[in-house]
Amino acid sequence: MNWTTFIKNYQSYLRIERGLSKNTIDNYSFDVDRLCLFLEQNQIQVSPLKITEETIQQFIYSVSKQVNARSQARIISGLKSFFNYLVFEDYRSDNPLELIETPKTGRKLPDTLSVAEIDTLINAIDLSSNEGERNRAMLETLYGCGLRVSELVNLKISDLFFDEGFLKVTGKGNKQRFVPIGHLTQKYIQLYKETIRTHIAVKKGFEDTLFLNRRGSQLTRAMIFTIIKDLATKINLNKTISPHTLRHSFATHLLENGADLRSIQLMLGHESITTTEIYVHLDRRFLTVVMNTYHPRKD
Template identity: 85%
Template sequence: MNWNTYIKSYQSYLKIERGLSKNTIENYSFDIDRLCLFLSTNEIEVSPVQIGEETVQQFIYSISKEVNPRSQARIISGLKSFFSYLIFEDYRTDNPLELIETPKTGRKLPDTLSVEEIDNLIAAIDLTTNEGERNRAILETLYGCGLRVSELVTLKISDLFFEEGFIKITGKGNKQRFVPISDLTQKFIQIYRNTIRTHLTIQKGFEDTLFLNRRGKQLTRAMIFTIIKNLALQINLYKTISPHTLRHSFATHLLENGADLRSIQLMLGHESITTTEIYVHLDRKFLAEVLTTFHPRK
């Protein structure tokens, strides 16, 4: 079998047995494609079953000149997963990346926005347009519930349990969780549904999708990025922000107002509390205030 055959088999495994999302599978596949490009460029003819540690090391060395340590670590991790799958399927007996060390990346603290900056972003939305009411509901939901952008664009009307005060989210690996939703966020979603969405010509297959574009189809992730970046430009907010910035800010503001990490972990849908700690940005001033407020020998 050639590389493409093994890759397709691996993609099926990631989708069916591990339940990974399309975006995650594409990221894993991109790492393997990058290795294949290296082999092709250097005229190295070798199959996934035959490739050895030395060739893989040459590849890792070549990309170390092009990408930062964090990207290197992700590529190495992705390739390790691929070769572990080949071992699992008895195509080979060893992993050529077993002895390759992952570069130390340190902890990257995410960008966050202040409550005032978020208020200014939302205030900049033009509510005289149909898209304005939708965009306000989108930003309020991203920030009010701490959603990933992929979770937002796939949110269904049937996932809204407003009487109970929760929404059902389908996250990474198709894992579901219930996230509390405030009365304020519910109000803006209902305004959008009752005044804008109800007048759209909805395309077949998107009847249950909450947030739609003007053609009655599901919004793309790229469109959400564009909406937020354009609003940032309008208020002269010179920060690198994305939908994920609102998720980080959600977690940060909860923590700064006294929420515990375990609760934030459940709402964000993190498997590990360590991931939550990385997502939550704490400034030193806040840590000092915690010590002053809660330590018995203050």
Template identity: 75%
Template sequence: MKWSHALKDYKLFLKIERGLSKNSITSYGLDVERLITFLEINNIQESPLSISKETIQEFIYDIAKVVNARTQSRMISGLRSFFNYLIFEDYRTDNPLELIESPKIGRKLPDTLSLDDINRLIDAIDLSKPEGERNRAILETLYSCGLRVSELTNLKISDLFFDEGFIKVTGKGDKQRFVPIVSSAQKYINCYKNEVRNHLSIQKGHEDTLFLNRRGKQLTRAMIFTIIKQLAVKIDLNKTISPHTFRHSFATHLLENGADLRTIQLMLGHESITTTEIYMHVDKSHLKNVLKTFHPRK
């Protein structure tokens, strides 16, 4: 079996059987592609069915020179998944990564913004330009609903249920959930729709897409990153932030103000509550306040 054929079949498996998102499939594929490149550079003639643990170890030693422990750990996990797929399809009987340990890494706590940081970023938006209304609506939506950047860029007008106070979000693996949206975010989205979006020349296929660029096409993930980075520079914010920072801040602020983990999990679209539990480590004072408030022996 050729590597190209194995990789193609693996991606199809991830899409159909596991229901992963396009971005996740791409990430898994890149791990395998990096291994293939290593084999080609070193003229190692081993197929997906014959590659040995020793060769995998050589590859890991090689990548350890150029990537950090967290990236290395993720790549090992991705390759382990690939070879588990080959076992599942009866192409192999063993996984060459079975006994290979990932480097130990500390659990990275999410970066967060204060409410003042968020207000300053939004206040820095130049509303005299047409894209200003759009950018304000984008930041308000990110913070109001805790969306992933791909969920934001894929948001449709038909996903807005403002009368009920919800938006429909399509998350990882095309799983849909309804997320409440505050009235202020609704107001800014409507301002953008009525005052800016309605005057764009919308390209075919993007008629229902909410956030558009000047050419009437769906905004890219990279453009959302750029908007936020430029605003951070504008206000001299001494933090490294991204669209995901707004999602982290959304969850952290809800928790600090008394929301329960299960509710936050549902709004974030986390499959497992253990993923949501990371926010319990952001502000330990919340744990003490919960104990004081709810324990019978205060």
């Protein structure tokens, strides 16, 4: 079997046995595809069963000139997963990346927005257009519920449980969770549904998709990025932001207002509390407030 066949089998394994989403599978596959491109460009003819640690090291050295340490670490992790699969299926007896160290990346804390900045961002939306009402509902949902962008674009009308005050969200690995939704966010979603979405000619297969483009299809993740970046430019916001910034701001503002990490972990859909601890940065002022509020020797 050649690289293409092994990659297809690997993708099937990730989808069927590990239950990963298409986006996650695409990311894993991209790392292996990048290795294949390197082999092709350097005229190295070797199968995934025979490739050695030395060849992998050459590839990683080449990659290190093009991407930062965090991206290198992700690529190494993706390749380790592929070769672990080959070992698991008894195609290989060893993983050529077993002794290859992942570069130290440190803890990168994402940008966050203040409540005032989020208000300014959302208020900059042009509500005179149909897309404006939709965009306001989407940004309110990203911030109000702390969703990932992929979770937002895949949100279904059948996932809305407004009477109970929850959204059913399908996250990484197709794992589902219920996330609380506030009355304000409900109001803007309902407004979009009743005044804009009802007048869109919905394409077949997207009848249950909540947020639609003007052609009646599901929005792309790239479109959400573009909407947010255009708004940031419009208000002269001197920060590099993305849909994930609103998710991080959701978690940070909850924490600053007294929410516990375990509750935030459940709402964000993190498997490990460690991820939440890295994701939510604790500023010193907040830690001082916690200390002075809860410690028995505070006085």
